[in-house]
Amino acid sequence: MAIELRPQNTNVISLEEFIEYAEEHVDMRDEQSLKDAAPMMKALGNNRDFLADKINEELVKLANFQEDNHYGAQVLMLGRCKKFFMRACFWPSAQDKSYKESGPESFFYYLPHDHNFNFLSVGYYGPGYKSEYYEYDHDKVIGMPGEKVDLRYIRTSQLEQGKVMLYRGKKDIHYQIPPESFSISINLMEDSLDLPRINQYRFDLENKRIHSLINRNSGPVLADIAAKVGNDNTRQLLSDLGQRTTCLRTKSAIVKSLATRLPQSQKIDFIESHLTGKNDYFNAQLRHQISELQVRETSLC
Template sequence: MAIELKPQNTNVITLEEFIEYAEEHVDMRNEQSLQDAAPMMKALGNNRDFLADKINEELVKLANFQEDNHYGAQVLMLGRTNKFFMRACFWPSAQDKSYKESGPESFFYYLPHDHNFNFLSVGYYGPGYKSEYYEYDHDKVIGMPGEKVDLKYIRTSQLEQGKVMLYRGKKDIHYQIPPESFSISINLMEDSLDLPRINQYRFDLENRCIHSLINRNSGPVLADIAAKVGNENTRQLLTDLGVRTTCPRTKSAIVKSLATRLPSRNQIDFIESHLTGKNDYFNAQLLHQINELQVRETSLC
């Protein structure tokens, strides 16, 4: 499961001191390095003023409020470097207005999911959300919705104030349950150009399978739009991008999108010409599209 860490550190440090420490000492891809950072994360959590100070700082520059925040109102960005960023996450209870107005899915409650990156979290305020924790082997999964996954339930735990948790990328799954009252966690998040190409999943616990992909990646959407409204120059640009990109979602979306610009009788042959024979997400997506086209052809006969 996500690793529970309870460092007995009573020191207090500033946000700037923690970022400086993490920049110099933390390897975001090394679990032991992240565990070693737990006492410093606890020391930041012991600082009961830094978050209020950060909020005040942001309110002063309201016209440019949180320019680097791509998450929305649940998240307050605290700082960013080349290899990580810091954020505060707000967790409403089921009784809070934001929960009632936006619904649980807006806060990822009751949506079992993994992460394609490592991150360290400390409970900062309130009782903290609860999580049912599971583990799985990311390397044994292709990534298609409905695909069966060997999910192993580990335990249920709560991110109370002062507890530090290490969430391991591509391994830990958590099913979050709203806290009893409003809570806040502080996160140290891995940030890498490689992350968009690594699949992140929502799971169906009842049927023990992948429910859907939840990556934030504009590549597949852009490929679909480009194929619909683009010109011949667009087609060549998509073709070139399909050769260069290492993201399997974008790569498969480009092939499928380019196929839609061909006469229906040629679409299957075009997609088949891109199959590599590997048992991976790219080929699974293309085979799924071929099957859909064949079913469509049969229904028209």
């Protein structure tokens, strides 16, 4: 499960001091390095003024409020560096107005999911949300919705004030439950250009299956639009991109999108010509598309 860390230090550091420390000492892809950062994360959490100071700072420049925030109202961005960023996450209870107006899904409550990155979190304010924690092996799944997954329940835990949690990318799954009252956590988040290429999943716990892919990836959407409205040059550029990209979601989307421009009689052969024989997401997507086309052909007979 996500690793519980309970450093007992009572010292206080500033946000700037923590960011400087993380830049110099933390490797976001190394589990031990993140564990070693727990006392510093706790020291930041011990600072009961820095978050109010940061909010005040943002309110002064209201016209440019949170320009680098791509998450929305639940998140306050605290700082960004080359390999990581810092954020505060707000967790309303079921009695809070924002929860009642937006619903639990807006805050990822009751939506079991993994992460495709590592992050460190400290409970900063309130009782903290609860999570049911599970584990799985990301490398043993292809990534298709509906795919069976070996999910293992580990335990239920709460991110109370002062507790530090290490969430391990591609391993830990959590099913978040609203806190009893409004809560805040502070996160040290891995940031990498590789992240859109690594699938992140929502899970169906009851049936132990992948429910859907939830990480943002603009490649498939762009491929679909380009194939629909582009010209011959666009389609050649798409084909070239499909050869270069290492993102299997984008790669499969390009092949499927290019196939839509062909006569019906050529689509299956075109897709089959791109199969590589590997048991991966790219080939699974193409095989699924071929099956759909075959069913469609049968229904037209």
